[in-house]
Amino acid sequence: MQQQEIVTAVRAFLRENFLVDDEAGLGEDTSFMQTHTLDSTGFVELIGFVEETFGLEVRDEEMLPENFDSLANIAHYVARKHEPATAR
């Protein structure tokens, strides 16, 4: 899956379920935490969405801002998880 497709899917999920500041837009590097787009419960929902949509399991130690606190971070994370084990 292309990183751009991941970004599109997550952005659609956020628009659908949370209040995204559409004027400012949700840049790929915008921190959900700093812009208050998501709170702690919101991140739990986001992580649930990522697991379900991209068919992967997020381990506790992976639940970090560098993996989930922006569209770009999520895209990198998901792409990395999808890499075949041999390529890692």
Place this chain on the structure above:
Amino acid sequence: MLLHQFLDDSARRLPGKVALVCRDERYTYEDIDARANVLAHALRQRGVQRGDRVVLFLDNSLEMVVGVFAALRVGAVFVPVNPLTKRDKLAYLLGDMRASAMVTQASLAPVWDGALALNATVHTCFVTTGDRPLLSASGISRKLVPYPDNSGLSPAGISNATIDQDLAALIYTSGSTGDAKGVMLTHLNMVSAAESVSSYLGLRESDVVACVLPLAFDYGLYQVLMAFKVGATIVLEDSFAFPQKVMQTVAQERVTVFPGVPTIFAIVMGMKNLDALDLSALRMITNTAAALPEDHIARLRARFPQATLFSMYGLTECKRVTFLPPEQLDIRPTSVGRGMPNEEVWLVDEAGRRLPNGSTGELVIRGSHVMRGYWEKPAETAQRLRPGPIPGEMVLYSGDIFRTDAEGWLYFVARKDDIIKSRGEKVSPREVESAICSLEGVSMAAVIGVPDELLGEAVKAFVVLEDGFSLRERDVIRHCLGRLESFMAPKHVEFVTELPVTDTGKIRKASLRRRDTTTTTSSEG
């Protein structure tokens, strides 16, 4: 003693000690002291005077901590406002307190820009700019001032005429009826509370206190105040959104004190890889805001055997009321304890008569920590503050029902109002209902709290739609997220054709609660 003397004294005694760790930066007492002076001078230059209200609308940050002491040093009253607050509520708060100045951050501009446009009292708004220019969409630019640059300056202290009867803070709290109320706390109130709490906890200079609670919440705020009082170090986190990251910091910083609420502890105990972290420095865990379930108490103690656990109870109107000495946990695990030092508490019946041990009644609190009332709300104040045993003295009627055992230990029974406690935060059903009713297509709404494993209580809304409209659960939730602090937004929305009402047209919440229990049971069965 004045509240800001906590910082004055520690800065004098321990200038080079790290007072605050925040976002990978470390700040000494001397550093915080200098920054507070810089901001205090800037506030004074802009005309902020004794008794003026200064709003701190910030994430947990260096500026938030500095703002508290800067406001106090010019004799002003600081008002911490939760950064999750949305525009209309912020506009209400600014108007209600008739704020003079605000300290905030650029990332919250979508909220404060609109709120300031609706406000006539705030003349100065300091903005920590980050990388954005100070521009306003709504023509309030002349009020905006960049947050003062520290640039190595260490200006002299600032003198003021404050005495301990003056207000130090207004802390807004939700009520079951009416708008949010500003709890008026004097220097004496807050110093007394900090002294009582830090003494029973045995807080000491060598402590490293983790604070993941918002500083707009008194439980969070007092972590900073008490740490500064004893000269300890505070490790301030933005939130508990990334538990893994927070617990890594707790391990790295050798945190000794971890204050939390049941939702936070439930998350911590659900973490599978906690054993990989060295949390051996942790010597104390405190819980308040909502009761910890008995099995969580047992699991927490098993997980952190070296740490003592304090179960406590309090309300913003006096900060804290009771604590259970840790050695009593095995004897009466569900008790919230007894009154703290320099405080008297008792139960009364409906007629206000003092009840003996072994009774059930409303908890009444007497002490120097009891608020001076709700800001400009005399009727609401009169319900809570009533004459005490000494002429001229007022005592606090908590609005909470407790029972005592034969030895006088207290057990929480129920609230007298229908406030919901979710994630340890107070949620006013009325505030949520009016937000939902502002959504097009909604005819009526009723909100109750339903039991939730993680949140304590989850907010549930019953919504009646107007004819011809169709909405989804998520439409209602998203609408609320735009108007309410996120913890107030419903978790569940049920569309119904009508709501049960009394003869006088009041919605019968009790019957909704009953109905809801029935639904849950049947779907599980």
